[in-house]
Amino acid sequence: MATPSTGTPLVRLDRISKHFGEGETRVDALREVSLEVFPRQVVALLGPSGSGKTTLLNIIGCILDPSSGSMELDGEWVLRDGRWLRGDLRRLRLDKIGFIFQFHNLLPFLDATDNVAVVLQLAGADIATARKRAGDLLDYLEVGHRRHAMPAKLSGGEAQRVAIARALANSPRIILADEPTAALDSKRAGIVMDLLRKLAVEHDAAIIAVTHDEKIFDRFDHIFQLRDGRLDGHTTLHAVAAETR
């Protein structure tokens, strides 16, 4: 149970820096950020606007090249001294990382089931297997009754849960979320947070979420504070509170 800080971290960042532009226009978005996230942890990235939260999340998600630093994901060094060690980052994402967006970003032309199934199919599953597993995932997230609905017909909370199902489709062990609850009311936000917690525990996964949402701060095991691209220490204040829930 709970949130061990021992064992092998699922995500390990070693002095990651990222700057945009050069000379006068240079912006140092991240300065030597090092952190570790372990299986079953639900952590938050917190900080004022422009502090580098999204930049950090994008680097962990392998969609942004850092300027320097090293990164280990799920036991594999994928980045060393600012260079990717894998040529096929998209495959890496498909297999290891699930994304949850602020807006659900479901494909509008596929129904709920197929929005989830498409990820499985991209990973090589045949369509029948993919749909079966997608259906199971939707049931698990308690939106199974909406499996044939198009995204436009889903409520915000339902759509977000379908999106979470999609993020989970390939059983990734690293789930990244940028403001996952910003578009939801506090009740729905609570449900989504409970769900993320359940995922972390049942799938032995690490969940990293960017949030501004004060009403859910107490749901995280760790809160990493970013200020001007630097990690400002982290707090585990609410970890116990989150667990007893």
Next chain:
Amino acid sequence: MNLAYRDIRHNLGRFLLTCVGLGLLLGVVLAMIGIYRGLVVDALTIARAPGVDLWVVEANTRGPFAEASRIPGDIREAIARIADVAAAGSITYQTVEAEHQGKKLRLYVIGYELTRPGGPPEVTEGREIARSHYEIVADRTTGLLLGDRIQLGRSTFTVVGLTRHQVNSGGDPAVYITLPDAQKLQFDLAPPAARVQLARGSSGASRDTVNAVVARLHPNASPDAVAEMVRRWKHLAAITQEAQESILTRSLVDRARRQIGLFTSLLLVVSAVIIALIIYTMTMEKLKQIATLKLIGAPNRTIIGMIVQQALALGFIGFAVGAALIVNIKDYFPRRVVLEADSVVVLGLIVFAVCLLSSGLGVRAALRVDPATALGG
């Protein structure tokens, strides 16, 4: 699952509307090509109708279509006596205005000798002219029906047969009457002064004037050799069928042909630009979805496939709509629209190529999309 198909199905109405719009445009392009071909075919129809090898006309002219030609009718006997000539016939051509059921008709009147080359190539309804006077074979496009009577000059003719697609290069429908009737018609319609002179037989002109003598040769004879022989006679020029056809296409309809040709090319360019724009916009609208696909790990092949398949579907359906439209309405055009399989195939290939090229534009935009844009709001 096929993403291209699912996306189309999701916006089916809009996609089909776009296809229909494109189809109309491609239909216009096809129609223009058909009109262009029709013009050429029409220009050659009258020259091909008698099915001959040689045209004998007035010296120093390229008659009887490109330039006026008048020669004495008895030339025909001299031509018929040439060893290589199997059959020869005199022909007159004149454009006449007539009235039928209160409507003005412009007719291209062809006079020919009943038993000799020069008559209608095929009578599709009724029969050929059997009597030497007052019978007429008309093209359907005149609107005349079997048994109708029509006044030309001072005589009234009865329609005994109908042809199809017999029009001159100006689009006037052809009618056939006997040579004596045609010569009388020429005399009736000549200006009064000329008529008086003709009647007196003065000024060397005779009423037995024709516009051309056509000759059919024996199978192994060389048209050029016979033409060479005829040219040695004074007052005559000889044009082989091949030369006649090239005169007609090169000089008579050349300008109209180039005009339509240029317009058709312009239309093709416009269609290409529009197809490219449609496909490009279709992709731009989906950039966020494409970013999402990339983010969740879809390979480029999936994304390119989606764009290219949609572009081809658009082109294919649009083209099919356009072709079906033109095939169904082409007979209602006032002038002939000739849709040949090869021009349809060529246009189809062009549309295919344009779709591929312009989906290249969309693909380029799609591949450049940063997957991170899917994360933002």
